[in-house]
Amino acid sequence: MDSEAWFRRAQGVIPGGVNSPVRAFRAVGGTPVFIERAEGALLTAAGGRRYLDYVGSWGPMILGHAHPEVVEAVRSAAGRGTSYGAPTADEVELAEEIVAALPSVDMVRLVNSGTEAVMSALRVARAYTGRDVVVKFAGCYHGHSDGLLVQAGSGVTTLGIPDSPGVPAAVAALTLNLSYNAPAGVEEVFRQRGREIAAVIVEPVVGNMGTVVPQPGFLQHLRELTKSHGSLLIFDEVITGFRVGYGGAQGLFGIIPDLTCLGKIIGGGLPVGAYGGRREIMELVAPAGPVYQAGTLSGNPLAVAAGLATLKLLREPGFYARLEEKAGRLVDGLALAAQAAGVQVRINSFASLFTVFFTGEPVRDYASAKTADPNRYAAFFHALLRRGMYFPPAQWEAAFLSAAHTEADLERTAAAAREAFAEMKPK
Ligand code: KE4
Numbered sequence: 001m002d003s004e005a006w007f008r009r010a011q012g013v014i015p016g017g018v019n020s021p022v023r024a025f026r027a028v029g030g031t032p033v034f035i036e037r038a039e040g041a042l043l044t045a046a047g048g049r050r051y052l053d054y055v056g057s058w059g060p061m062i063l064g065h066a067h068p069e070v071v072e073a074v075r076s077a078a079g080r081g082t083s084y085g086a087p088t089a090d091e092v093e094l095a096e097e098i099v100a101a102l103p104s105v106d107m108v109r110l111v112n113s114g115t116e117a118v119m120s121a122l123r124v125a126r127a128y129t130g131r132d133v134v135v136k137f138a139g140c141y142h143g144h145s146d147g148l149l150v151q152a153g154s155g156v157t158t159l160g161i162p163d164s165p166g167v168p169a170a171v172a173a174l175t176l177n178l179s180y181n182a183p184a185g186v187e188e189v190f191r192q193r194g195r196e197i198a199a200v201i202v203e204p205v206v207g208n209m210g211t212v213v214p215q216p217g218f219l220q221h222l223r224e225l226t227k228s229h230g231s232l233l234i235f236d237e238v239i240t241g242f243r244v245g246y247g248g249a250q251g252l253f254g255i256i257p258d259l260t261c262l263g264k265i266i267g268g269g270l271p272v273g274a275y276g277g278r279r280e281i282m283e284l285v286a287p288a289g290p291v292y293q294a295g296t297l298s299g300n301p302l303a304v305a306a307g308l309a310t311l312k313l314l315r316e317p318g319f320y321a322r323l324e325e326k327a328g329r330l331v332d333g334l335a336l337a338a339q340a341a342g343v344q345v346r347i348n349s350f351a352s353l354f355t356v357f358f359t360g361e362p363v364r365d366y367a368s369a370k371t372a373d374p375n376r377y378a379a380f381f382h383a384l385l386r387r388g389m390y391f392p393p394a395q396w397e398a399a400f401l402s403a404a405h406t407e408a409d410l411e412r413t414a415a416a417a418r419e420a421f422a423e424m425k426p427k
Contacts, residue, residue: 002047003034022058027394028378033385038065040404043390051390052409056400058392059207059239059264062323062352063313064404070268073309077302084301090308091299097311098266098274101246104235104256108276109285110299114238114263115143117273118201120285120293121259122147125199125232127291128281133159133196135189135231137180139209139366139396142201142236142261152177180206180365181215186225194229199259204249207239207398209369210355211348219255226258232281238263238273239398242311244351245320265314268306271297319403320351326410327352327401333414340418342426346372352401355392356380369396376424383420389413 001009010017018024018032025032034046041064043051056062063070077090091110098108111117122134122145134147142148150160150172160175162168176193178185180202190197200222206212226233235257240249242265250257259277266272276282284291297303313319331349334356338345346357357363358376377395384391389412392399 003045004031006034006046007031022392022394022397025393027374027396028381030382030385032393033390040064040066041402041406041409049388051385051388052405052413054389054391054399054401054413055393056402057264057269058397059243059400060267060269061400061402062243062265063268063310064402065269067268067310067313067404069313070306070309073305074268074270074302077305080301082300082302083297085296088299088301088304090301090304094266094299094304094307094311097308098262098276101242101311102237102248102250102260102276104250104258104278105260105276106279107282108262108274109282109293110304111273111275111293111295112271112297112300112303113143113273114236114261115145115273116295117238117261117263117275118142118148118234118236119145121234121261121275121277122199122201123293124275124277124281124284124291125234125259127284129198129230129232131196131198131231132174133176133193133198134174135176135178135186135197135200137202137206137366138177139180139212139369140201140203140206140236141208142203143238146171147175148201150175150177179367180209180212181218182365183218183221186222190225190229190231194225194231197226197229197231199232199234200226201234201236201261203239204235204237204253204255205240205244205350205353207353208396209366210357210363210372210396211350211353211398212363212365212369213348213350214253215364219253223255223257232258234259234261236261239353240351241265242314243353243400246314265310266307267303268310270303270306271300272303272307323352323401323403326405326407327354330354330401330405330410330413333410334417337414337417338421341421341424343376343421343424344427353398354401355395355398358395372396376427379424380420383423384416387416387419389416
């Protein structure tokens with residue numbers, strides 16, 4: 001059966017036919033591509049069509065798909081049993097690797113997703129500070145726990161309102177949504193409500209409004225404000241952790257958050273999340289301390305094996321330099337292709353993350369990201385898809401390059417982009 005047939009069948013038994021909304025192609029239209037297998041940079045769809053993959057499972061597949069050493073690690077672990085509900089040596093080794101890699105992390109708890117990592121980190125932050133209010137930034141996504149499915153209230157200091165049915169107003173009211181890269185708004189909130197604020201959570205480089213880079217000083221300012229008001233700074237590094245460097249964004253920017261959330265890459269494509277930070281904070285987590293958090297499959301042997309094998313390969317000398325050199329050339333090729341066709345785009349990129357925004361404005365926050373035209377992005381997406389290029393099926397998402405993309409892949413992609421832009425009306 002092809003993707004169309006599978007999609008029809010899926011919608012009979014799975015909401016929207018997918019297990020995560022972005023996969024349904026609603027932002028770009030058309031039928032989602034059902035994947036049969038993947039290897040390196042290539043996806044093979046139901047029906048056999050092959051695509052160069054620029055989604056990479058939304059971040060985990062930095063090595064490319066089915067890396068032989070990762071597959072072997074998972075296969076070997078599976079042969080020893082898939083889950084014990086008891087501690088294992090490998091979990092200790094993965095925790096030690098994370099602690100060794102991230103400057104701010106003395107202790108870490110493994111969980112099963114980024115959502116679980118974030119919701120647990122917020123619980124610990126509230127317990128540690130004895131405060132309830134959390135500050136986030138519009139356009140940043142931190143998973144689907146109730147307190148984070150919140151949109152900004154009317155004024156910068158008014159509390160949040162639910163961004164999804166089913167989120168209690170009382171829960172949403174504990175979250176403030178501010179504008180990214182806007183220090184004045186953060187100053188104002190701390191001036192008015194600093195004593196109530198348990199934590200500020202931020203994507204240190206944003207992937208979830210499309211790629212948005214912190215302006216110089218923005219993150220440092222958050223660090224200073226939170227410290228001076230007794231609030232915690234939480235870096236949500238679910239995307240950036242081990243993506244923008246082996247030390248994450250905190251290693252690159254030299255900023256020490258109080259807590260860090262991880263996911264994606266540390267599981268090598270299997271379900272893993274993690275949260276960690278200073279010992280005095282993390283020792284609040286049960287059973288060491290009173291803050292309860294648990295999980296049947298936390299530290300699962302297969303996921304940990306995939307994570308350990310992945311991190312080992314990321315430690316190879318020059319890994320990130322090679323990946324980011326390729327990413328820079330790809331982004332330059334895309335920019336030249338748009339320019340040649342007279343199509344107005346802004347391409348934001350950071351390390352091996354990038355987004356083609358169909359706007360003429362610089363994109364530095366959610367408001368400017370929303371000036372991009374999702375319909376023109378959809379046309380670009382389908383023009384590339386027809387040419388065998390699988391870009392993120394949504395304007396406000398990041399694209400991801402992997403170490404498996406070859407020079408020839410990048411040239412093919414630039415050529416496809418030239419044709420795709422040429423098909424579009426100049427604007
Ligand atoms: P998960 O619960 O999806 O593992 O992680 C939530 C999460 C937390 N923090 C950040 C910075 C994230 O990017 C994510 C998840 N990212 C999305 C991609 N934009 C996952 C894709 C999806 O929802 O299917």
